[in-house]
Structures are given as C-alpha cells and as structure tokens.
Amino acid sequence: MIEVRDLHKSFGDLEVLRGIDLEVEAGEVVCVIGPSGSGKSTLLRCVNLLEAPTSGKVIVDGVELTDPECDIDAVRRRIGMVFQQFNLFPHLSVLANVTIAQRKVLRRPAAEAEKVARANLERVGLSDKVDAYPAQLSGGQQQRVAIARALAMGPSVMLFDEPTSALDPELVGDVLAVMRGLAVDGMTMMVVTHEMTFAREVADRVIFMDEGVIVEEGPAAEMIGSPASDRARTFLSRVLDPAAAQVGEVEEA
Amino acid sequence: MSVVAAEGAAPRLTRRRRRQLVLGGEYGLFLVVVAVLLSSADWHEIHANFANWDIAKQLFPDVITIGLRNTLIFTITGFALGLAGGLVLALMRLSSAAPYRWFALAYIEIFRGLPALLIFVFVGTGVPLAFPGTSLPGGVYGQAALALGLVSAAYMAETIRAGIEAVPRGQMEAARTLGMSHGKAMRSIVIPQALRIVIPPLTNELVLLFKDSSLALFLGITLQQRELSKYANDVASQQGNSTPIIIAAVCYLIITIPLSYLARRLEARQKRGQR
Numbered sequence: 001m002i003e004v005r006d007l008h009k010s011f012g013d014l015e016v017l018r019g020i021d022l023e024v025e026a027g028e029v030v031c032v033i034g035p036s037g038s039g040k041s042t043l044l045r046c047v048n049l050l051e052a053p054t055s056g057k058v059i060v061d062g063v064e065l066t067d068p069e070c071d072i073d074a075v076r077r078r079i080g081m082v083f084q085q086f087n088l089f090p091h092l093s094v095l096a097n098v099t100i101a102q103r104k105v106l107r108r109p110a111a112e113a114e115k116v117a118r119a120n121l122e123r124v125g126l127s128d129k130v131d132a133y134p135a136q137l138s139g140g141q142q143q144r145v146a147i148a149r150a151l152a153m154g155p156s157v158m159l160f161d162e163p164t165s166a167l168d169p170e171l172v173g174d175v176l177a178v179m180r181g182l183a184v185d186g187m188t189m190m191v192v193t194h195e196m197t198f199a200r201e202v203a204d205r206v207i208f209m210d211e212g213v214i215v216e217e218g219p220a221a222e223m224i225g226s227p228a229s230d231r232a233r234t235f236l237s238r239v240l241d242p243a244a245a246q247v248g249e250v251e252e253a
Numbered sequence: 254m255s256v257v258a259a260e261g262a263a264p265r266l267t268r269r270r271r272r273q274l275v276l277g278g279e280y281g282l283f284l285v286v287v288a289v290l291l292s293s294a295d296w297h298e299i300h301a302n303f304a305n306w307d308i309a310k311q312l313f314p315d316v317i318t319i320g321l322r323n324t325l326i327f328t329i330t331g332f333a334l335g336l337a338g339g340l341v342l343a344l345m346r347l348s349s350a351a352p353y354r355w356f357a358l359a360y361i362e363i364f365r366g367l368p369a370l371l372i373f374v375f376v377g378t379g380v381p382l383a384f385p386g387t388s389l390p391g392g393v394y395g396q397a398a399l400a401l402g403l404v405s406a407a408y409m410a411e412t413i414r415a416g417i418e419a420v421p422r423g424q425m426e427a428a429r430t431l432g433m434s435h436g437k438a439m440r441s442i443v444i445p446q447a448l449r450i451v452i453p454p455l456t457n458e459l460v461l462l463f464k465d466s467s468l469a470l471f472l473g474i475t476l477q478q479r480e481l482s483k484y485a486n487d488v489a490s491q492q493g494n495s496t497p498i499i500i501a502a503v504c505y506l507i508i509t510i511p512l513s514y515l516a517r518r519l520e521a522r523q524k525r526g527q528r
Contacts, residue, residue, distance in 0.1 A: 050426055077432035087427035091446050101431035104441055146427075153431060 001026045001157055001188045002047060007056035009042055016042045018212035020056070024157075029189045031199035031220070034209035035235055040192045043209070044161050047190065048079045061156055077105060080150030084162040086142040088134040088149070094121065095130040098149045106153065113152075120148040124178045140171030144178055151182075158182065160191040196239055200224045208232040305496040312488060312500055319477060320484035321504050326394060327466035327480055331401025332459055338402055339409025344439075346414050357410065364407035369400075369465050376400040377472040393478050397469040405462050412454045416447035453523065456516035460509050481505065 002024040009017040016039045024030050032040045045051040047058055049065050049072055058065045063075050089097050098117035102108045108116070121127050124144035134142055143163055150158060160179065164172040176198050183189060183202045193199060199206050199220055206223035208216045208231075216229045227233045237244065266274070345357035364372070376396050381388070389395030420443050428438035467482035479487065485501030 048430060050430065073429075073432050073434050076430055079430070081427075081430040083423060083427065085421075085423050087421075087423035089424065089427070089442055089446075091449060100441060101428075101433060104437055105432040149431070 001028070001061060002190065003057070003059040004043075004047065005057040005059075007043070007046060007058065008054045009039075009046055009051060010054045016212055017046070017053075020212075020214060022207070022214065024188060024190055026156075026188050027186045028204045029183045029187075029191065029202055030205045030207060031203040032190065032192045032207045032209060033194070033196070033199060033235075033239075034215075038209045039212040040209045041161055044159050044190060044192050047159055048076055048081055050081075073105075077153050078156045080147075080153060080155035080158040082143065082146050082150055082158070082160045082163045084165050086134075086139070086146045086166070088142050088146055090134050092133075093130070094126070094132050094134070094137070094145050097134070097145060098152045101149070102152055116152050117148070120151045121145070123151065123181070124148045125174070138171055139167045140174045143167065143175045147175075147178055147182075157188045157190070160189065160193070162192050162194065164193070164195055194239060196224055196236070208235070210235070302495050303499050305494055308488075308492055308494050308496045309500055312485075312497055316481070316484060316497070316500055316504065319479055320481040320501065323469075323478055324463070324466050324480040324482075324504075325508075327397040327401060327469050328459070328463045330394065330398035331405060331466065332462055334398050334402025335405030335409050335458075335462070336455070338406030339413050340444075342406055342410035343413035343417060346410065347417060361407045361410050364404055365411075369404045370468055370471065372404050373397075373400045373468045373471040376403070393469070393472050393474050396472050397466065400468070400472070401462055401465060404465065405458060408458055408461075409455065412451050412458065413447060416451035417443060419450050420446045450523070453516045453520040456512055456519065460512050460516075463509060463512075464505065 002022070004020050004022040007017055007020040007022075008015070018039075020039075020043055022043075032043065034040050042051055046053045047060065047065075049058065053066060056066065060075060061078055064070060065072060065075055089100070092100060095114065095117055098120060099110075099113040102113040102116060103110065106113075118127065118130065121130060124147050126141060126144055126148070129137060129141060129145070134145070137145065147163075163179070164175050167175065172195070176195060179189070179191070179198070180202050191199075191203070201220075203220040205217060206220045207214055208223065208227065208229070210231050216227060216232050217223065218228075223232070224236060227236055342357045342360060345353040346361070348354055348357075376399050380396070380399070389399060391398070424442055424446065425435075425438055428442040429435070433441070466480055469478075469480050470483040470486075474483070481501045481504055485497040488497040489495055
C-alpha cells in the first residue's frame with residue numbers, strides 16, 4: 001500500500017532523512033517511534049508529499065507520488081492525514097469542517113456530503129457536536145473531528161502525526177480508542193507516536209528511527225519488549241520510565 | 254530607609270503631598286488656558302459665523318442629497334475597487350512567480366509613496382489623455398472610484414497580505430491533505446480566515462477613504478457631483494459664512510465616529526476570540 005524507496009530529505013545543509021526504505025501492507029498498522037529530531041514526522045510528511053523529498057521514491061496505492069507527472073491532489077484524496085495540532089478550520093462548524101472537502105474536491109451533493117459527515121462523526125463519538133465550532137471543543141474532541149474529516153474522504157491509508165502529543169493526558173484515551181477502532185476495521189495506518197502502550201497493543205509492526213535512518217523494525221511486542229539495538233533500548237527505557245533516567249545520562253531530548 | 258532619613262535634614266515632600274501638587278498644577282494650567290481662550294473669543298462673531306441657523310437651514314436638503322450622497326458613493330465604490338485590487342495585489346505579493354511579486358511590490362511602494370491628490374489629478378487628466386476616446390463608466394463617478402481604488406488598493410494589499418500570513422501554515426496543509434489544490438485551499442480556507450483577521454484594519458481604511466473622497470473636487474465635477482467638502486466650501490464662500498463647514502464636519506463625524514467605534518469593537522472581539 002505504501003512503498004518508500006531510498007528516501008532522502010534535506011532542509012538546507014541539514015540532512016533529516018538519510019535513505020529510508022519502507023513498506024506498509026494493506027490493512028497493516030505501523031507505528032514509527034524514535035527521539036524527536038529523528039526524522040519520523042518528516043518521513044510521514046513525505047509519504048503524502050507535504051514535504052517534497054530531496055531524492056527517492058514514494059509509491060502509495062500503486063501511484064508514484066514522486067513522479068512529476070503525478071496528480072498529487074488526486075492521490076492525496078486517498079491519503080488521510082491527522083496532525084498533532086488538529087488543524088481544524090476554525091471559521092467553519094464541525095459539520096462544515098467534515099463536508100467542505102467532500103463538496104469542493106469530490107463534488108458530492110450537499111445532502112450526501114452531510115450524510116457521510118454525520119456517519120463519520122458518529123463513528124468518532126461526536127454526533128452531538130455537529131453544530132459546534134472548533135474553539136468550543138476540547139483538544140480530544142477536535143482531534144476526533146479531524147479524524148472524521150479525513151475519513152469522510154474515504155481514504156485507503158491514514159497517516160497520524162503524533163495525534164495525541166498536544167492533548168491533556170485525560171483526553172488521550174478517547175482519541176486512541178477511535179484509532180484502535182479504525183485498526184480493527186482494517187484501515188491501513190502509519191502512526192508517528194510516543195504512546196508505547198498503544199503501539200504495543202495495536203501496531204502490527206513498530207519502526208524505530210534515529211538520526212534519519214530506520215535503526216530497527218519488527219513486530220510490536222518484540223520491538224518494544226526486547227529491542228535488539230542499544231539506541232532503541234536506551235530510547236525505550238527512557239520513554240517507558242522517564243523517572244529512572246540518571247542525571248547526566250540525558251543527551252538530546 | 255535609614256539612608257533617606259539620614260540625608261534629609263530639610264523636611265522632604267511625602268509621596269502623597271507631591272502627587273497632590275503635581276495634579277493640582279496640571280488642573281490649574283488647564284483651567285487657565287481654557288479661561289484665556291474663552292474670554293478672548295468673540296462669541297457673537299463665532300455664533301454668527303459658525304453657527305448661523307438661517308444659513309444652516311438653507312443647506313438642507315442639498316448637503317445630504319448632494320454632498321453626503323456623493324461622498325458615500327465615491328467612498329463605497331472606491332473601497333470596493335480597492336478591496337478587489339488589494340486582494341489581487343496581496344496574492345501577487347505572495348505568488349511564487351517573481352514578476353508578480355515585483356509588480357505588486359512596485360505598485361504598493363509607488364502608490365503608498367504618492368499623495369492621493371496627485372493620483373486624482375492624474376486620473377482626471379492623465380488617463381483621458383493616455384487612452385483617448387475611452388471614458389470610464391459613470392464619468393466622474395468612475396474616475397473618483399478609480400482614483401480612490403488605486404490609492405487604497407496599495408494600503409489594503411499590505412494589510413491583506415499580513416492577514417493571509419497570519420493564518421497558520423497548518424490550515425493550508427490540512428486543506429492540501431484533503432486533496433484541495435493550492436488555489437482552492439486559498440479560496441475556501443485561507444482567504445476567508447484572513448479577511449476576518451483584517452476586518453478591523455480595513456474598517457480604519459474605510460474611514461481614511463471617506464475623508465480622501467474630498468479630493469474628488471480635482472476631477473472637474475459638476476454642481477450635482479459635488480461631495481461634502483466641495484459643496485460646503487462653495488456655499489461658505491458664496492455666503493461669506495463658515496456655518497456650512499461646520500455642518501459638513503458634523504456629517505463626516507456622524508459616519509466616521511461610529512465606524513471607528515465599530516473597528517475597535519471588532520478588534521476587541523477578535524482578541525477575546527483568540528485561543
């Protein structure tokens with residue numbers, strides 16, 4: 001479903017991705033973990049070409065996005081994306097947030113778009129918020145609207161860029177529950193996250209990235225439970241038990 | 254504390270005493286100035302010259318049906334043209350094509366750097382010469398709208414550009430991710446939000462434009478096309494009396510003060526609305 005070949009990405013002199021090869025099968029849930037600055041968000045943003053790769057290939061659903069002839073807008077319709085900062089449209093109601101792209105991009109008639117929107121808002125547990133505005137919702141609710149907005153386009157892949165990192169801890173559960181539901185329903189998902197419990201329970205495969213390369217990957221339980229590389233082991237021990245870190249042991253965040 | 258006490262041999266002013274003296278001095282000065290002004294003014298002359306009821310009565314209804322009406326027409330058409338032009342220029346300023354950016358920048362710098370008066374003279378005389386045989390729709394009305402539009406577009410372009418740049422980048426990204434093209438995302442997501450942001454500054458621009466519409470007198474207008482300032486000025490010189498100027502001033506303020514108030518309210522509401 002997703003195929004990434006020898007992907008490089010530089011911002012000026014800074015080489016953020018240094019040769020990534022990756023495949024995600026249809027229906028697979030892949031979590032990408034790693035320290036901040038490791039390039040995992042950039043990798044995700046390259047998959048739908050929000051960032052243009054410096055070199056390499058990205059193929060989604062049989063279409064090569066990195067081909068200059070590719071109709072990027074058409075491919076993006078089939079790739080849903082959820083951001084850390086939700087990025088709901090603040091000037092539109094919840095319902096309009098979920099219908100606007102259906103109307104403007106898919107040219108669905110108003111009634112049909114609304115039906116699809118209501119069904120997806122129901123799916124994320126927010127059917128009672130259709131008329132609210134984003135500013136009136138909690139972070140967790142906003143993120144679930146953002147998920148409904150992406151789902152309304154009928155994507156075949158969903159990308160999640162640290163979807164719970166901006167949330168208050170007690171709101172994380174609702175969003176993760178929605179994502180777990182999606183995974184159970186067979187959605188192909190690529191999730192950049194720091195939620196190790198979620199990764200262990202829901203992911204089929206976990207990828208550990210550091211300094212722009214994939215250091216290690218494997219089945220979730222194995223990867224998180226008993227990582228092979230030193231770097232993954234150090235990272236995981238800190239994430240799973242932050243209080244145990246020794247003074248002076250902590251280098252870059 | 255002990256240092257102050259030790260050095261102060263003479264009794265020093267307390268803080269409260271000093272404040273009383275300063276405030277008292279300020280009020281005193283104010284009262285003296287007002288008293289001098291009031292006593293030196295010739296109230297009979299002022300009344301006859303600035304608030305002459307008979308002359309004021311003669312002004313109606315023409316001051317409204319000709320003066321205010323034309324002022325409003327010039328302002329609104331000029332604002333509409335300026336808004337459209339400003340939006341286009343703002344988008345050109347942000348374009349990825351360099352010639353567009355250069356043109357917009359040059360336009361903005363030129364028209365912000367020139368007195369509006371010059372633009373009016375130019376539109377009144379230069380445009381008919383440059384494009385012989387063409388005439389703007391509405392004659393003088395078209396010319397006034399064009400002149401005001403040309404000037405205000407430059408100011409509004411900068412305001413709107415700032416508004417567009419104030420919309421978070423994530424909005425464009427979210428829209429693109431949903432499959433919208435850049436143009437579609439701009440039109441349905443970014444620009445509506447940018448316009449909301451720039452409503453207060455644009456309202457202020459409208460106030461400025463309202464006043465600048467008085468420059469239409471440089472276009473060679475007929476009696477029926479006079480706006481407030483020109484109309485009041487004409488009657489004042491005919492009658493040898495300044496009452497029409499006062500009436501015109503009141504007409505301006507009736508429009509501008511509520512508009513400024515509205516702009517402040519909108520701005521305050523926006524500040525509150527920010528998360």
